[in-house]
Amino acid sequence: MAFLNKVKLLELKIDEFLDLVSESGIMFEQVISFFLEGEYNLMNQKCEMIRAHEHKADEYRKGIEQHLYKYTLIPENRGDVLSILENTDKVINQIKTAVMSLLIEKPNIPDFIIQYMQMMIKSTNYAVEELIKAARAFFHNFHLVNDYTHKVLFYEKEVDDFSEKIRKEIFDSKIDLTHKLHLKQVIYEIEMISDHCQEVADRLIIYTIKRQL
Secondary structure, eight states: OHHHHHHHHHHHHHHHHHHHHHHHHHHHHHHHHHHHTTOHHHHHHHHHHHHHHHHHHHHHHHHHHHHHHHTTOSTTTHHHHHHHHHHHHHHHHHHHHHHHHHHHHOOOOOHHHHHHHHHHHHHHHHHHHHHHHHHHHHHHOGGGHHHHHHHHHHHHHHHHHHHHHHHHHHHHSOSOHHHHHHHHHHHHHHHHHHHHHHHHHHHHHHHHHHHHO
């Protein structure tokens, strides 16, 4: 009974960790909206919440790792679980990096890329949402993992497509080179969020196959 309670506690902590990543993805989209609308006070509030979530997610991840080793839980899948947690942590880390760059640097976003940028942000958020569903499925019903991972890969590809269109619009425009390079970096930092989602999705696919063997 004590062992089962420890497993249940572990599952609860993993779910809480995933909640933090999911909520950060939602707030990320809100931050972009506030930024484009010039609502910097509201943007700052959300950025601080994301930063707090990222710090708490780090603490959860470390606590889960200690819990796994201290009580020798699921030793046959421990490496896979640790890999999923560590790489999912990169997603929330990148969300924090992207929003803090916007908050501090406040780049001037030209009107001609705003629509593409909004669509890119939407697809980024969808990628995070589907990743969290896939991760939850891995721990609770791994037969559903592939139902979500293929959506992560779909949205990651959409983000790449939007990123390419935005960069083309930027470098075809007549704005100065320094501005172009700044915008390129902004778009790259956003694009990296879905790239990290793809990395976790790829691992989930492999680990799910291993569990089925």
